[in-house]
Amino acid sequence: MKDLMHRQQMIRSRRETPVDAPERRRLPQLLRRAWFNLNQAFRRRSLTAGITPDQFTVLRTLREQRRRGLSQRELAQKMTSDPNTIASLLRRMERSGLVARRPDPADRRAYRVVLTGLGRTRFARVRPLAAHLQSQVLAALTEERRERFLEDLERVAAACQQATRDGP
Known part of the structure; x- marks a missing residue:
């Protein structure tokens, strides 16, 4: 009973606290912190292969296209x-x-x-490092929460993309 009352109080408190209040978690800060630290961790690991995180992302994106390739615009999108x-x-x-x-x-x-x-060779060399890092980071969550987290993050990313299209 006490636990239920505490949860209800927390829910009321969240509703009453503005989204940008200092005591609330802020989505942009959390996303930036996660991205920055993940990017730095990957950069340290991929240094020996001589590619940056952005270069790896290009290689991975092109690899997923097989031999068809992409236009520069498609790649940017x-x-x-x-x-x-x-x-x-x-x-x-x-x-x-x-x-x-x-x-x-x-x-x-x-x-x-x-x-x-050479691009395929470098990708093959760095891919296991990227997969290991992702596993290491996601190990902070239980297996059932990992999938839900990634699904939720996908929805948040889509909502952010939609917000760029919406007017003020």
Whole structure:
């Protein structure tokens, strides 16, 4: 009974406390902290392979496309990244031999970004590090909560994306 009363009081308290009050958890801060620390942990692990977290994300995204590749715009959309950032990243990766631009058979004016042999090799080398890090981080949750957490995070990401489309 006491536990139930405590929970009800907490629910009332949350309803009465503004979402931006200092004593409340803030979504942007939590997401940024999680992303920053995960990014730094991966950066330290992938340093020996000579690729950055963003480069790994490009390699993984292209790998998922098989040999078809992606346009630069499609890649930016799939990575939820700024097209200018992707353009700069791809130039560096192309100079390093990780990706190549091939003419798009459907549109002679366009190019598709594809993995090179070196890009596939680097991806294969770093993928186990990324998988291990994800397992290590998600081990903070029970197995049943992991799946729910990822589903909820997917919904939050979709809501954030929708908020970018909505007006003020």
